[in-house]
Amino acid sequence: MKILINFFEKVGYSITSRINRLGMATRLFFLIIISSGESFRRFHLTMKEIYFTGVMSLVIIIVSAFFVGMVLGLQGYYTLQKYGSSEAIGVLVALALVRELGPVVTALLFAGRAGTAITAEIGLMKATEQLSAMEMMAVNPVGRIIAPRFWAGVIAMPILASIFSMVGILGGYVVAVIVIGVDEGAFWSQMQANVDFRYDIVNGVIKSLVFGVACTIIALFEGFDAPPTAEGVSRATTRTVVTSSLVILGLDFILTSFMLGG
Amino acid sequence: MDKIKLDAWVGIFVAIGVISLLGLAMKVGNLTSNDIRETYSVIAHFENIGGLKPRAPIKAAGVVVGRVKSIVFDTKAYHAVVKIDIDKRYAFPKDTFANIYTAGLLGEQYVGLEAGGDMNNLAEGDRITQTQDAVVLEKLISQFLYSKASEEE
Numbered sequence: 001m002k003i004l005i006n007f008f009e010k011v012g013y014s015i016t017s018r019i020n021r022l023g024m025a026t027r028l029f030f031l032i033i034i035s036s037g038e039s040f041r042r043f044h045l046t047m048k049e050i051y052f053t054g055v056m057s058l059v060i061i062i063v064s065a066f067f068v069g070m071v072l073g074l075q076g077y078y079t080l081q082k083y084g085s086s087e088a089i090g091v092l093v094a095l096a097l098v099r100e101l102g103p104v105v106t107a108l109l110f111a112g113r114a115g116t117a118i119t120a121e122i123g124l125m126k127a128t129e130q131l132s133a134m135e136m137m138a139v140n141p142v143g144r145i146i147a148p149r150f151w152a153g154v155i156a157m158p159i160l161a162s163i164f165s166m167v168g169i170l171g172g173y174v175v176a177v178i179v180i181g182v183d184e185g186a187f188w189s190q191m192q193a194n195v196d197f198r199y200d201i202v203n204g205v206i207k208s209l210v211f212g213v214a215c216t217i218i219a220l221f222e223g224f225d226a227p228p229t230a231e232g233v234s235r236a237t238t239r240t241v242v243t244s245s246l247v248i249l250g251l252d253f254i255l256t257s258f259m260l261g262g
Numbered sequence: 263m264d265k266i267k268l269d270a271w272v273g274i275f276v277a278i279g280v281i282s283l284l285g286l287a288m289k290v291g292n293l294t295s296n297d298i299r300e301t302y303s304v305i306a307h308f309e310n311i312g313g314l315k316p317r318a319p320i321k322a323a324g325v326v327v328g329r330v331k332s333i334v335f336d337t338k339a340y341h342a343v344v345k346i347d348i349d350k351r352y353a354f355p356k357d358t359f360a361n362i363y364t365a366g367l368l369g370e371q372y373v374g375l376e377a378g379g380d381m382n383n384l385a386e387g388d389r390i391t392q393t394q395d396a397v398v399l400e401k402l403i404s405q406f407l408y409s410k411a412s413e414e415e
Contacts, residue, residue, distance in 0.1 A: 055271045
């Protein structure tokens with residue numbers, strides 16, 4: 001009997017603590033929105049964060065996009081060739097990248113590259129009591145430290161996703177047209193005929209915006225919530241990657257079903 | 263000095279992003295190819311629309327001249343009412359023929375317009391009276407089988 005009660009207590013605790021954390025993250029989100037005036041008034045703060053989260057992620061984004069595009073080109077060609085429609089390779093590469101892979105893979109890479117950095121930085125700031133020191137000096141740490149990082153992530157993500165899609169399509173072009181020898185005119189014209197600006201490209205940008213908000217909020221909250229020890233910061237960094245990846249994939253399904261249904 | 267360099271990098275970053283988005287819109291998407299801005303809408307009644315969907319292309323001589331706006335079922339006459347948006351640049355006579363065709367063997371369905379000889383042109387809200395339904399494969403096969411069976415008697 002005692003074991004049973006213990007078991008239910010454990011289950012209940014894990015559920016309530018998760019909901020509690022979700023509520024705290026939501027409160028942090030509203031706090032950021034309220035105190036984000038400073039991150040636009042003193043835009044160089046946000047600018048610096050865009051440099052760290054956006055510009056420094058460019059290399060990994062471009063390289064992985066190029067390889068993803070090339071693999072799509074190769075795999076797509078070998079399958080489409082069986083049905084005698086290898087000219088449709090352009091459509092396949094473009095739609096796969098613009099609709100799904102561009103936003104999702106960018107967000108996953110972003111969570112690994114920038115999200116972890118944000119969590120570790122803020123967690124360490126908290127552990128070394130820099131945030132408390134700021135509060136002592138009557139500087140709002142949310143407005144000064146958290147909000148610029150949030151807006152930088154939200155601004156950088158759609159830009160990175162667009163770059164990812166474009167570079168990926170160029171990678172597909174290199175493999176399909178230059179290496180394999182699919183007709184260049186058919187590659188681009190089929191793509192243009194089947195990719196819709198409003199329904200494919202704009203929806204992809206909306207997706208990446210949502211992922212940007214989710215990713216940065218998770219990274220910021222985990223950093224802010226981390227126990228002020230070396231172990232706590234390392235655990236929070238791991239949690240950032242795990243939670244962000246799961247949330248991105250889950251949100252992707254929800255957003256896609258809304259976009260295709262609507 | 264350091265701040266200027268940082269600003270420059272962020273500027274380059276945003277510029278690359280805008281260029282890729284423009285590239286996606288222009289080179290990959292259909293923003294440039296068929297920009298149908300001003301349209302007039304006409305309706306056409308079909309007994310059977312097959313697999314026609316909203317936003318399917320309207321083609322005349324193979325050129326895309328418009329899009330299907332909406333498809334509703336008329337409960338009084340029991341047929342489909344298809345609303346069609348046609349680009350203002352293209353005028354069609356009042357007795358234009360509207361057919362539902364299939365692009366290729368398994369392709370999407372579209373509405374093909376064949377111009378008639380009437381002096382007056384279709385205007386906003388007009389109805390295309392001469393229509394031909396989509397070909398339903400099952401009907402075709404059953405007709406074929408019946409005619410085969412009657413031949414053998």
